[in-house]
Amino acid sequence: MxxxxxxxxxxxxxxxxxxxxxxxxxxxxxxxxxxxxxxxxxxxxxxxxxxxxxxxxxxxxxxxxxxxxxxxxxxxxxxxxxxLPVDTEPLADVEITGSRTVRALDAWEWIDGQGPLHDPPAGVRAAYEARMTYRLHGRPHWLVDLEDQEEGGTEGRNRAARLMRAAGIERVEGTNRYRLPKRDESDG
Structure with a gap:
């Protein structure tokens, strides 16, 4: 047989x-x-x-x-x-097993221990507490301490700065103004 x-x-x-x-x-x-x-x-x-x-x-x-x-x-x-996929744009959607589709940047920050995958709760205090709770349980305390003491503070490492860089938004040096990326003539 x-x-x-x-x-x-x-x-x-x-x-x-x-x-x-x-x-x-x-x-x-x-x-x-x-x-x-x-x-x-x-x-x-x-x-x-x-x-x-x-x-x-x-x-x-x-x-x-x-x-x-x-x-x-x-x-x-x-x-x-x-x-995680590496050949994607930061604001593109990626699938995470057992979850929903999320932006690539969010997925990478989550997998690298920078923040929770889910949307933060409303309110500054609640969002801060959610992020700190995530870091407390998902990272060794000594690594969190080292990250917090990195030279240059948190500017350039925080979520807003990463999102702005991903979208191509630049800060005008020496000011509190920002500029959008120049459009390529072929973009229409």
Whole structure:
């Protein structure tokens, strides 16, 4: 009696598809074959065969947390660089598994521990408390302290400054005025 042919697993969740695409993108950008990446993973203590890597890249094999961390080490990137799309504009929508579609900038700030993914509560005090609670439970206290003491204060690192940079809005040096980016004649 013959066995029915097995349909390959297809990863359908947005994060799984993104991880698959990012593993291939970074591996190719580093000029590594699947065999070379498999050797690096073995050296990192997480052996994954070249055929398993090919299945990961095709979205036919799930990546567990241990695989994700080992891939990030072997590819010399942050784990967040595998979890979120990097080829998108800051204000473009990205899908987050188990959540809704959010702006890429919001997703990156969340995954890098800079702030909550959900919309902040109304009111300055409530928003501040939500952000601090997020940082308290999602980051080591010493890292929060170091970030707060960074040279140059918070200007240029806060959410409003990031959104303005993402939209191309520039501050006119020496003033409290801002200017919109110049429009290209081809934009119409």
């Amino acid at each position: 013959t066995q029915p042919s097995r349909t390959p697993t297809q990863i359908t969740d947005p994060t799984g598809r993104t991880v698959a695409a990012n593993v291939r993108r970074v591996r190719e950008a580093r000029g590594l074959s699947t065999y070379e990446l498999a050797r690096k993973l073995k050296d990192a203590g997480r052996p994954v065969s070249p055929s398993a890597l090919a299945k990961i890249e095709r979205g036919e094999r799930r990546v567990d947390v241990g695989d994700l961390m080992a891939l990030a080490v072997a590819l010399n990137i942050s784990p967040s660089g595998l979890l």
